[in-house]
Amino acid sequence: MITFFVCVCILVLGYYTYGQLCERIFGIDRERPTPATELADGVDYVVLPRWKSFLIQFLNIAGLGPIFGAVAGAMWGPVAFIWIVLGTLIAGGVHDYFSGMLSLRHGGKSFTEITGRYLGAPLMQLMRVLTFVLLIMVGTVFFVGPAQILADLTVGGMSVAVWSCVILFYYILSTVLPIDQVIGRFYPIFGGVFLLMTVALGVAMVYGGLPVPEWSAGILSTNQHIHPEKFPVFPMLFVTVACGAISGFHATQSPLIARCLRHEGQGRSVFYGTMVTEGVVAMIWAAISMSYFGGVRELNLFMDERAGNAAIAVNELCTGLLGRLGGLLAIIGVVVAPVTSGDTAFRSARLLLADIFKVSQKAIRNRLALALPMFAVAYTISMMDFAVIWRYFAWTNQTLATVVLWTVTAYLIRAGKNYWIALVPAVFMTNVVVAYLLIAPEGFSMPHAVSYLCGLLISTALLLYTFLYIYRKGKRPVSVRP
Template sequence: MITLLVSIAVLIAGYFIYGKVCERIFEIDPDRPTPAFSRADGVDFVALPRWKSFLIQFLNIAGLGPIFGAVAGAMWGPVAFLWIVLGCLIAGGVHDYFSGMLCIRNAGKSFTEIAGTYLGTPVRLVLRILTFVLLIMVGVVFFIGPAHIIAEIVDHEFFTVGIISGCILFYYLMSTVLPVDKIIGKLYPVFGIIFLFMSAAIFCALFYYDLPIMELQLSTIKNFHSGGTDYPIFPMLFITIACGAVSGFHATQSPIIARCLKSEKEGKPVFFGTMATEGVVALIWAAASMSFFGGVGELNVFMSENGGNAAVVVNKVCNELLGPIGGVLALIGVVVAPITSGDTAFRSARLLISDVFKISQKSMMKRLLLSGILFALALLISHTDFAVIWRYFAWTNQTLAAFVLWTIAVYLCQQGKLYWLALLPATFMTMVVVSYILIAPEGLFLPHPIGYGVAIGVAILLLVLFFRYRLQRRSPDS
C-alpha cells in the first residue's frame, strides 16, 4: 500500500512542480487571444468553462486506456507503478502539455499539421496517415467492444451486436457533426465525474478490505508476466500501459479542447492536469489488479483463463468490491468510457481531414459528408479480427507519441529552450516502438539482441540528426 500512496503523492507533486516547469519554459501569455475567441464559429471553436474543459479532455484521453492498460500491465508486477509515475510525468505530461499548447498557438490546428512545420513535409505526410489510421482504429475498437459487452449483459435476441453497433454509430455521428457544446459539452462532464468516482471508490475499497498490494522493491523489480521471455518488460510493458503513462492518442484529442480554452493559463490544469489524473487512475487499477486475486501470479492465471480480457477483471473487481453499485460503475467504465473516446476519435478525424484539405466546417452538409466517409471506412475495417485491430492500435499509438515528442524537441530547440525536456522521452519511446515491432510475437518476432540492437541504432541515428540540425541552426553561415 505504501508504494501506491507514494506513487500518487509523487504524481500530484509532479503536476505542481514539473507542470510549472513546462509552463515557464513554454512562456504562456494570458492576454493572448485563444482560438476559442479569435476563430469562434459556434461549432468547433467554442469557449467553455475551465472545469468543463478539464472533464471533457480527461474523458477524451482516458476511455478504457488507464483501466485496461493498467490491468494488463499489472501482469508484469510492481514495475508497472514505476513506469506509470515516471512515464506520466517525464513523457506523458510533457507530451500532452506541449502538444496542447502548440495547438492553441497554431489556431487550433491538428497536430499533424503542426508537426510538419517543425519536422518537414515528408513527416507531415507520414503523420497524417499514421494519425488517421489510429483515429479510425480507436473509433472501431470503441464501438465493437462496447457493443459485444452490452449484448452479453442484455442477452436478448433483438439486441444483437449489429443492432447495438448501429445505435452506437448513430450516436457517434451526432457527436461528430453537432457543435462541441451540444452533446460533448453536456454529457462528458457528467460521465467524467462518474468515471472519477468509480476510481475513487475502488481506491477506498483497497483500504477497506486491506488488500495485499505487492510493494515496489529491488527484489520485485523483475518480470512476473506468465509469458516469460516472449514478453520482456522492455518494450512490452511500455506499449501495454500507454494511457496513464504516455499516449500518442492524446495529441489527436488536444485540438478539440485547444479550440475551447479561454486562456493560455488553462493549459497546465487542462493538459498536464488531465494526464496526471489519468496516471492516478492507472495506479489505482494496477494496484487493484495485483491485489484482488491474491497476487500478481494469480492475476496472470486469471487473465490467461479469460483470454487476456481486462473487461472481465474490471467487472469482477467492481461487482465484488463495491456490491450492486459496482455493477453500474463497471458498466459505465467498460461501456460508456470507451464510447466517449470513440466519438471524439471520429470528431478528431473529421477535423484532421478538414485541416488537410482546408474544408470549412461551418456547413452541416460538409460535416455530414466527411463523417459519412469516415463511418463507411470504419464499418469496412470492423469486419477485421478485433484482436488484430487492438494489437496494432497499441503500437501505432506509441509510435505517434514518439513523433509528437520529437516535434516538441525540435520546437524547443528552435526557440532556444530546454529541449532535453522532450528529447530524452522521445529517444526512449523511439527505442520502445522500434524494438517492439521487431521482437513482439505479433511483430517480426526477431531474436531480442537483434531487435534491441536495431532500436538503439535508430535512436542514435535520430539523435545525431537532431544535434546536426541544432549545430546548423547555431552556425552563423546557416
C-alpha cells in the same frame, strides 16, 4: 499498500512541480488571444469554462487504455507502478502539455500540421497517415468494446449489432454537431460517472485491505509475467500501459480543447492535469488487479486462461468489490469512458481531414461529407478480430507519441528553450516502439539483442535528423504564430 499511496502522492506533487516546470519552459502569455476568441465559429472554436474543458479532455483521453492497459500491465508486477508514475510525469505529461500548447499557439491546428512546420514535409505526411489510422482504429475499438459489454448486460434483449448501431448513431451526432451541443452538455455528467466509479473502486480496495504488492529490491529487473521470455519488461510493458503513462492518441485530442480555452494559463490543468488524473486512474486499476485475485501470479493465471481478455477481469473486479448493483454502475462507467473517447476520435479525424484538404466546417454538409466515409471504414474494420485491432492500435499509438515528442524537441531547440525535457523521453520511446515491433509476436519475432541495437541505431538517426534539420534551417528561433 504503502507503495500505492506513495505513487499517488508523487503523481500529485509532480503536477505542481514538473508540470509547473513545463509551463515555465513553454512561457505562457495569459493576455495572448486564443483560437477560441480569435477564430470563434460556433462549431469547433467555442470558449468553454475551464472545468468543462478539463472534463472533456479527461474523457477524450481516458478510454479503455488506463483500464484495460493497467490490468494487462499489472501482469508484470509492481514494476508497472514505476512506469505509470515516471511515464505520466516525465513522458506523458510533457507530451500532452506541449502538444496542447503548441496547437493553442498555432490556431488550434492538428498536430500533423505542426509536425510539418518543425520536422519537415516527409514526417508531416507520415504523421497524417499514422494519426488518421490511429483515430479510425480508436473509434472502431471504442464502439466494438462497449457494444460487447452492453450486449452482455442485456442478454436476451439487444445484440452486439444493435448496440453498435446505437453507439455509431451517437458518434455521428457528436462528430458533426457543434462541440457545445452534445460534447459540452453531456461530458460533465459522463466525467462525474467515470470518476465516481474509479473513486468507489479505490475506496473498496483500501477498505477491503487488499494485499497490494510493495516495491522491493531488484524490482526493475523482476519480470512476473507468466511468459517472461516472450514478454520482456522492455519494451512490452511500455506499450501495454499506454494511456496511463504516455499515449499518442492524446495529441490527436488536444487540438479539440485547444480551440476552446479562454487563455494560456488554463493549459497546465487541462493538458498536464488530465494526464496526471489518468495516471492515478491507471494506478488504481493496476493495484486492484495485482491484489484482488490473490497476487500477481494469480492474476497471470486468470488472464492466461482467458486469452488475456481484460474485459473479463474488469467485470470480475467491479462486481467482486462493489457487489451486484455497484458492479453494474462501475461497468457503466467503464462503458462511458471508451464511448467518450471514440466519438472525439472521429471528430478529430474529421478536423484532420478538414485541415489537410482545407475544407470549411461551418456548413453541416461539409462535415457530413468528411464524416460518413470514415464511419463506413470503421464499420468494415469492426468485422476483424478485436484482439488484433487492439495490438496494432497500441503500437501505432506509441509510435505517434514518439513523433510528437521529437516535434516538441525540435520546437524547443528552434525556440532556444530547454529541449532536454522532451528529448530524453523522445529517445526512450523511440527505442520502445522499434524494439516492440521487432520483438513482438505480431511483429517480426526477432532476437532481443538485435532488436535493442536497432532501437538505439534508429533513435540516434532521428536525433541526428532533428538537429541537422534545424541547423539546415539556420537554428533561428521561429515565431509560434501561424
